[in-house]
Amino acid sequence: MTLNRKVSPDVVEIKSINIKEAQENILSNSIKLYTINASNEEVIKIDLIFDAGSNVQKFKSEANFTSKMLSEGTSKYSAAELAEKLDFYGAYFQTKNTTEEAIITLYCLNKHLYNCLPFIVEILTDSIFPVKDLDILKKNTIQNLKVNEERNSYLVRRIFNQAIFGENTLYGSYSNITDIESICQEQLTDFYKTHYQKGIKYILASGYINKETIKIINTNFGSNTFRVYDNIAYDYVAKYGTPADLYIEKSNSVQSAIRIGRGLFNRNHPDFREMQLLNLILGGYFGSRLMKNIREEKGLTYGIYSAIEAYPYDACWYIDTEMNNDLCETGIKEIYIELARLRDELIEEKELKTAKNYLLGSFLRSIDGPFSLADRFKILKDFDLKYQYFHEFIEIIKNTSAERLKELANLYFKEEDLTRVVVGAKKY
Amino acid sequence: MIKYNQFQLANGLHVIHHFDDSTQLCVLNMLYNVGSKHENPDKTGFAHLFEHLMFGGSINIEEFDTVLQDASGDSNAFTSNDITNYYLTLPANNIETGFWLESDRMLSLDFSQESLDIQRNVVIEEFKERYLNQPYGDVWLKILPLAYKVHPYRWPTIGKEISHIENATLDDVKTFFKNFYCPNNAVLVLAGNLDLETCKILVSKWFAPIPSQNFVKTAYGKEPKQTEARTDTVYADVPLDMIVKAYHMPSRTDENYFAADMLTDILGAGKSSRFYVELVKNKNLFSELDAYISGDVEAGLLMIEGKLSKGVSMENAENAILSILEDFKHNSVREIELTKIKNKSETNIRFNDMTVLNKAMKLAYAWVLGDVELVNTEADSYLKVTETEIKNIANQILVPTNCSTLYYLSKQHDTK
Numbered sequence: 001m002t003l004n005r006k007v008s009p010d011v012v013e014i015k016s017i018n019i020k021e022a023q024e025n026i027l028s029n030s031i032k033l034y035t036i037n038a039s040n041e042e043v044i045k046i047d048l049i050f051d052a053g054s055n056v057q058k059f060k061s062e063a064n065f066t067s068k069m070l071s072e073g074t075s076k077y078s079a080a081e082l083a084e085k086l087d088f089y090g091a092y093f094q095t096k097n098t099t100e101e102a103i104i105t106l107y108c109l110n111k112h113l114y115n116c117l118p119f120i121v122e123i124l125t126d127s128i129f130p131v132k133d134l135d136i137l138k139k140n141t142i143q144n145l146k147v148n149e150e151r152n153s154y155l156v157r158r159i160f161n162q163a164i165f166g167e168n169t170l171y172g173s174y175s176n177i178t179d180i181e182s183i184c185q186e187q188l189t190d191f192y193k194t195h196y197q198k199g200i201k202y203i204l205a206s207g208y209i210n211k212e213t214i215k216i217i218n219t220n221f222g223s224n225t226f227r228v229y230d231n232i233a234y235d236y237v238a239k240y241g242t243p244a245d246l247y248i249e250k251s252n253s254v255q256s257a258i259r260i261g262r263g264l265f266n267r268n269h270p271d272f273r274e275m276q277l278l279n280l281i282l283g284g285y286f287g288s289r290l291m292k293n294i295r296e297e298k299g300l301t302y303g304i305y306s307a308i309e310a311y312p313y314d315a316c317w318y319i320d321t322e323m324n325n326d327l328c329e330t331g332i333k334e335i336y337i338e339l340a341r342l343r344d345e346l347i348e349e350k351e352l353k354t355a356k357n358y359l360l361g362s363f364l365r366s367i368d369g370p371f372s373l374a375d376r377f378k379i380l381k382d383f384d385l386k387y388q389y390f391h392e393f394i395e396i397i398k399n400t401s402a403e404r405l406k407e408l409a410n411l412y413f414k415e416e417d418l419t420r421v422v423v424g425a426k427k428y
Numbered sequence: 429m430i431k432y433n434q435f436q437l438a439n440g441l442h443v444i445h446h447f448d449d450s451t452q453l454c455v456l457n458m459l460y461n462v463g464s465k466h467e468n469p470d471k472t473g474f475a476h477l478f479e480h481l482m483f484g485g486s487i488n489i490e491e492f493d494t495v496l497q498d499a500s501g502d503s504n505a506f507t508s509n510d511i512t513n514y515y516l517t518l519p520a521n522n523i524e525t526g527f528w529l530e531s532d533r534m535l536s537l538d539f540s541q542e543s544l545d546i547q548r549n550v551v552i553e554e555f556k557e558r559y560l561n562q563p564y565g566d567v568w569l570k571i572l573p574l575a576y577k578v579h580p581y582r583w584p585t586i587g588k589e590i591s592h593i594e595n596a597t598l599d600d601v602k603t604f605f606k607n608f609y610c611p612n613n614a615v616l617v618l619a620g621n622l623d624l625e626t627c628k629i630l631v632s633k634w635f636a637p638i639p640s641q642n643f644v645k646t647a648y649g650k651e652p653k654q655t656e657a658r659t660d661t662v663y664a665d666v667p668l669d670m671i672v673k674a675y676h677m678p679s680r681t682d683e684n685y686f687a688a689d690m691l692t693d694i695l696g697a698g699k700s701s702r703f704y705v706e707l708v709k710n711k712n713l714f715s716e717l718d719a720y721i722s723g724d725v726e727a728g729l730l731m732i733e734g735k736l737s738k739g740v741s742m743e744n745a746e747n748a749i750l751s752i753l754e755d756f757k758h759n760s761v762r763e764i765e766l767t768k769i770k771n772k773s774e775t776n777i778r779f780n781d782m783t784v785l786n787k788a789m790k791l792a793y794a795w796v797l798g799d800v801e802l803v804n805t806e807a808d809s810y811l812k813v814t815e816t817e818i819k820n821i822a823n824q825i826l827v828p829t830n831c832s833t834l835y836y837l838s839k840q841h842d843t844k
Contacts, residue, residue: 003634003637005487005488005489005528005531005532005535005632006488007500008495008525009525009527009528010524011498011499011500011522011525012499012519012521012522013500014519018452038450039782040448040450040779041779041781041782042778043778043779043782044773048760071699079699079709080699080700080705080709083698083699083704083705084764084768085702086766087699087700087768087771087772088696088764088767088771089771089773090768090770090771090772090773090775091775092775096523107775108775109774109775109778109780133709135535136708136709136712139712139715139737140708140715140716140737141739142737143667143668143715143738144715144716146667146668147563147564147667147668147735149667150563150665150667151562151563152561159670161544173802219844252665254556254560254561255553255556255557255561255562286493286497287493287494287496289495295544295550296550297546298546298549299546299547299548299550299553300549300553301550301553302550302551302553302554302557302558322553322561323553324553324556334606340804353498353518354494354497354498357497357498357500358498358500358501358502359498361497361499361501361502361518361519362500362502364452364453364500364519365453365502365517368451368452368453368645368780368783369451369782369783371782375476375801390666415820
């Protein structure tokens with residue numbers, strides 16, 4: 001029989017998902033340890049979560065610098081010695097500071113966990129924030145900031161967030177050179193004592209996990225040296241600025257960076273998951289309308305996308321692209337045409353089906369492997385949700401109609417609600 | 429340990445299968461053994477432009493992406509100096525759609541002038557976005573032609589200049605396809621929740637009917653040994669001065685490759701590396717300073733790249749780098765450093781092998797290098813490296829006459 005290449009093989013739709021859930025363990029001191037055992041390789045990732053985000057800082061950059069300086073020395077070891085100890089076991093140590101939390105992460109092979117964790121304990125109980133190391137970090141941070149300020153893509157994001165959330169709010173706040181210069185050792189020591197040594201929110205371990213792993217973690221973090229601290233909700237009220245058209249001139253640019261969008265609700269809002277589908281159709285994947293029209297049909301840009309950025313207390317939605325200064329006018333016009341089409345016309349059945357299938361597939365990819373599963377679990381914790389949220393996601397996506405998406409576009413994609421930022425050589 | 433099976437079709441397509449039932453996904457990875465080094469020096473950037481065209485529809489399938497997305501799949505591709513690699517990830521029970529798509533675009537593309545015109549524009553915008561409109565974005569455009577005088581590694585994958593992309597014609601596209609996009613110039617990897625038997629049936633059904641091609645890869649020159657120190661200076665609108673040093677190093681299949689890679693890690697990987705401890709922290713001559721290797725199949729480059737702290741002279745900065753390099757030539761590395769780097773490489777390999785996509789790409793690349801089993805012997809190759817080998821390779825590579833240096837200087841003179 002000859003092969004008929006005109007006909008597509010049968011395709012099976014994703015009906016439900018198996019998602020491996022995190023197990024809750026309680027350490028001897030009541031700290032919760034969540035574990036996701038889903039690896040064939042004997043590797044492990046451990047996240048320690050602290051209520052030490054920039055939302056609790058008194059001065060700009062405090063939280064960020066404290067987390068970056070944690071491994072810069074203890075009374076026993078210098079920064080280089082600490083780094084060499086952890087590097088010796090092939091481990092990777094990272095700190096991350098978000099608006100709501102500080103996260104300390106260790107990646108290593110299970111066989112080295114026993115030797116690595118005592119150094120994390122050391123860092124959490126005895127960091128001394130040496131002035132010399134702080135001065136270098138400040139200097140390098142300022143230099144990096146200057147390099148970033150040469151990037152249109154960095155500037156457009158900063159100006160957009162400031163415009164949407166307000167310059168002195170949790171999500172619109174950025175440190176300038178003066179803020180960084182004024183950071184001093186006492187501030188960091190204080191922040192460390194108040195926000196790290198008060199306690200650990202929870203621990204999340206993913207990878208290859210067995211009884212022995214849990215025992216090692218308990219030995220290190222289950223003692224009375226550590227305790228639980230999970231703060232009460234932070235007091236936040238969204239205060240969106242009025243929609244604005246902002247242009248920042250960068251005369252030496254070849255291309256302009258463009259961001260158009262608005263403040264939005266986060267995962268706790270009932271419309272959020274349907275909005276994920278609407279956003280996907282507009283600019284969330286390679287087959288999106290923006291990508292097809294502006295890149296694949298008109299060749300105006302290398303990349304254009306839209307995204308919802310959800311934070312525990314707020315969110316924004318935007319379209320982002322970089323294009324030739326001269327093409328901007330056409331490009332922006334096309335963006336508004338695509339938004340109008342979503343408001344005025346029903347999405348055709350075929351396009352809707354493709355988008356739904358793709359979104360469900362991308363969800364399946366996002367739960368593949370222990371670290372992806374840990375990321376999903378982290379989302380549930382951040383937004384105070386249960387696994388049911390993901391199972392419902394499948395149902396909601398499958399059942400969202402073209403009529404409903406049009407309704408959402410009319411609610412949330414109104415042109416007069418949007419803020420536009422352009423950074424480049426030519427004003428549009 | 430990555431277990432795999434391999435077999436070859438009569439048309440020359442090599443197939444590698446790796447079974448992993450811990451995932452609900454399956455990856456189809458098609459690697460074509462063609463990269464920017466196979467390009468005509470007057471028509472550079474072509475392999476990469478062609479990669480874009482591979483998503484523009486094939487002989488029986490109008491819209492590649494829509495078909496894939498309907499089957500809940502995703503795909504992407506990349507082009508390097510040596511290869512072009514395409515990968516599709518699908519729910520394992522939809523993998524046949526991947527076979528349909530990938531075999532159809534191997535059979536023939538839907539060549540159209542319109543598609544070429546558009547993708548040319550997209551690639552030109554990519555050129556600008558990544559190489560021209562970024563601070564320090566054109567470093568590779570400057571350093572490669574300094575380091576290579578003959579070998580085609582002298583131009584970057586994106587191309588030497590925008591005009592080469594502008595001038596690409598539909599005939600060029602067709603010739604390139606006919607020459608390189610055939611089963612006997614490719615390796616196909618299936619990795620994920622797909623059993624070997626089904627894999628064989630699907631491979632045979634979709635790929636066996638595609639004819640092999642006679643093709644000739646134009647021979648290119650071998651890079652002669654560099655015998656003089658080379659330098660170039662550029663001034664740009666950036667806030668900090670930068671220095672880039674490129675040393676020729678052994679190819680990926682040379683026995684000394686691993687020693688060179690480890691030498692680089694001791695120099696520049698992480699916060700206990702010599703560069704970071706001595707020059708970023710203790711002396712604070714640099715705000716950042718990295719060492720890495722280009723990782724090419726043929727003899728590539730060991731790169732040192734750093735941004736100078738404000739107020740530090742280029743001469744002082746360069747001398748500080750050189751004195752650290754000198755130390756390698758005269759003194760053995762400490763045993764603790766060697767163990768550290770070996771442990772690091774083990775961690776990197778184990779973490780890399782966690783996803784089917786990474787495993788699929790690694791298997792395909794090992795085939796290009798001439799031995800699929802390299803995926804499992806790589807860890808040992810690092811473990812076997814001795815202090816003496818590192819010292820020897822340092823003496824061989826880190827000499828001024830083997831080095832091209834780019835001084836990338838700031839035009840900005842602010843007071844801060």
